[in-house]
Amino acid sequence: xxxxxxxxxxxxxxxxxxxxxxxxxxxxxLLRGSCRFTDLKAGxxxxxxxxxxxxxxxLEGVGLVGREDAPPPVATVLYTLTEDGLALEPVxxxxxxxxxxxxxxxxxxxxxxxxxxxxxxxxxxxxADPGAPPAVIQLLASGEQAVIEIGGGEVRARVGRAxxxxxxxxxxxxxxxxxxxxxxxxxxATRMGLTxxxxxxxxxxxxxxxxxxxxxxxxAVR
Amino acid sequence: xxxxxxxxxxxxxxxxxxxxxxxxxxxxxLLRGSCRFTDLKAGxxxxxxxxxxxxxxxLEGVGLVGREDAPPPVATVLYTLTEDGLALEPVxxxxxxxxxxxxxxxxxxxxxxxxxxxxxxxxxxxxADPGAPPAVIQLLASGEQAVIEIGGGEVRARVGRAxxxxxxxxxxxxxxxxxxxxxxxxxxATRMGLTxxxxxxxxxxxxxxxxxxxxxxxxAVR
DNA sequence: CTGTATCCTCTAAGATACTG
DNA sequence: CAGTATCTTAGAGGATACAG
Numbered sequence: 001x002x003x004x005x006x007x008x009x010x011x012x013x014x015x016x017x018x019x020x021x022x023x024x025x026x027x028x029x030l031l032r033g034s035c036r037f038t039d040l041k042a043g044x045x046x047x048x049x050x051x052x053x054x055x056x057x058x059l060e061g062v063g064l065v066g067r068e069d070a071p072p073p074v075a076t077v078l079y080t081l082t083e084d085g086l087a088l089e090p091v092x093x094x095x096x097x098x099x100x101x102x103x104x105x106x107x108x109x110x111x112x113x114x115x116x117x118x119x120x121x122x123x124x125x126x127x128a129d130p131g132a133p134p135a136v137i138q139l140l141a142s143g144e145q146a147v148i149e150i151g152g153g154e155v156r157a158r159v160g161r162a163x164x165x166x167x168x169x170x171x172x173x174x175x176x177x178x179x180x181x182x183x184x185x186x187x188x189a190t191r192m193g194l195t196x197x198x199x200x201x202x203x204x205x206x207x208x209x210x211x212x213x214x215x216x217x218x219x220a221v222r
Numbered sequence: 223x224x225x226x227x228x229x230x231x232x233x234x235x236x237x238x239x240x241x242x243x244x245x246x247x248x249x250x251x252l253l254r255g256s257c258r259f260t261d262l263k264a265g266x267x268x269x270x271x272x273x274x275x276x277x278x279x280x281l282e283g284v285g286l287v288g289r290e291d292a293p294p295p296v297a298t299v300l301y302t303l304t305e306d307g308l309a310l311e312p313v314x315x316x317x318x319x320x321x322x323x324x325x326x327x328x329x330x331x332x333x334x335x336x337x338x339x340x341x342x343x344x345x346x347x348x349x350a351d352p353g354a355p356p357a358v359i360q361l362l363a364s365g366e367q368a369v370i371e372i373g374g375g376e377v378r379a380r381v382g383r384a385x386x387x388x389x390x391x392x393x394x395x396x397x398x399x400x401x402x403x404x405x406x407x408x409x410x411a412t413r414m415g416l417t418x419x420x421x422x423x424x425x426x427x428x429x430x431x432x433x434x435x436x437x438x439x440x441x442a443v444r
Numbered sequence: 445c446t447g448t449a450t451c452c453t454c455t456a457a458g459a460t461a462c463t464g
Numbered sequence: 465c466a467g468t469a470t471c472t473t474a475g476a477g478g479a480t481a482c483a484g
Contacts, residue, residue: 298446462468
């Protein structure tokens with residue numbers, strides 16, 4: 001991408017990460033940590049291999065991504081975010097938070113990745129009752145599993161199963177994700193096929209951080 | 223831009239604002255408020271008129287920009303951000319904050335706009351001593367004037383002159399901007415041609431928000 | 445003055461085949 | 465698996481002409 005040629009930090013930032021696919025590559029590296037070319041490709045459905053290759057070179061050239069040889073047993077290259085690259089996390093959070101308002105509409109042709117079940121709660125929700133004892137929610141969607149742990153004012157999430165969850169949510173990924181991030185309500189989620197077993201009251205504990213800056217999530221784009 | 227086709231709020235956000243020039247158009251509308259086609263063009267050196275026109279139509283189509291007829295005397299169209307468009311401010315702030323690390327290098331061919339003298343302090347600095355009495359800094363750069371008012375924990379800025387400033391900073395825009403945002407130190411700014419008259423201690427009051435703990439790598443998923 | 449429309453050129457992006 | 469090479473197409477950039 002050619003430079004905007006402006007002495008403005010926004011323009012300069014976009015000079016580096018404004019290219020198509022670039023911020024999504026950073027997203028993948030943030031979510032996965034160090035990973036291989038193929039892992040990145042798997043997380044970015046639709047990207048051409050030459051483009052991914054070119055972007056990685058560019059990102060390496062400007063010091064946002066590093067490449068390192070994997071430890072002995074596996075002979076491959078691992079791509080990883082540098083300190084400057086990791087510092088883009090607030091940018092992606094802000095973008096993702098803004099984008100939540102666009103998530104209420106479903107499009108049949110869209111891809112969904114199970115990993116997003118885990119990052120969405122950590123990035124876009126907060127513990128509404130920091131003083132209360134920890135709570136655990138098990139998510140089950142399309143054969144994929146994730147666990148949300150709420151406690152001490154923090155929300156953590158990981159892929160996998162919990163031993164003794166307070167609540168089990170099962171259903172289509174979009175219903176679960178929409179419910180957790182506050183894009184859709186429990187009624188709609190239920191109509192989308194969501195079922196819950198256990199203490200539904202822990203849902204109130206999980207406060208979407210979406211509608212905080214300029215009030216209303218507002219009408220969806222049409 | 224074609225859609226990424228992912229049910230992910232970051233991807234969906236980029237579907238709408240990931241095009242070249244789009245976020246800079248939003249930046250201009252945020253900084254200027256409602257303005258005319260020509261004003262936007264002036265703030266976006268290098269953009270082709272047909273491209274600006276096309277982007278504005280796209281932004282209007284997805285509900286981020288509205289167009290309204292100016293009040294009677296002037297017969298023109300004013301472009302303005304909708305509520306959803308205004309909500310992009312945190313995204314631009316995050317990008318701009320991240321981009322500050324790129325501002326230390328000068329490039330001779332780059333454009334600088336005097337308006338940025340005003341928004342940079344409000345977006346990228348904070349009042350380090352909220353309890354202290356208000357302070358006023360007058361900025362003079364290349365014939366352009368801006369005023370920074372610090373007080374009550376807030377930093378405000380506007381184009382123009384102050385009656386009785388505590389400090390007057392004069393010099394090249396980049397020296398002033400770099401100093402205020404913490405990209406360069408006072409020594410370097412002085413060597414770049416900055417002069418200061420008055421109470422230099424109020425500079426300590428203006429704390430750059432750049433190197434704050436929020437940008438520290440907060441538990442990247444591994 | 446405020447845009448819109450139409451050229452043209454050139455780079456970026458997408459699709460796919462193929463190699464170390 | 466990890467890319468490179470090649471081809472095609474879409475979109476950006478720039479110049480200018482033109483309409484309200």
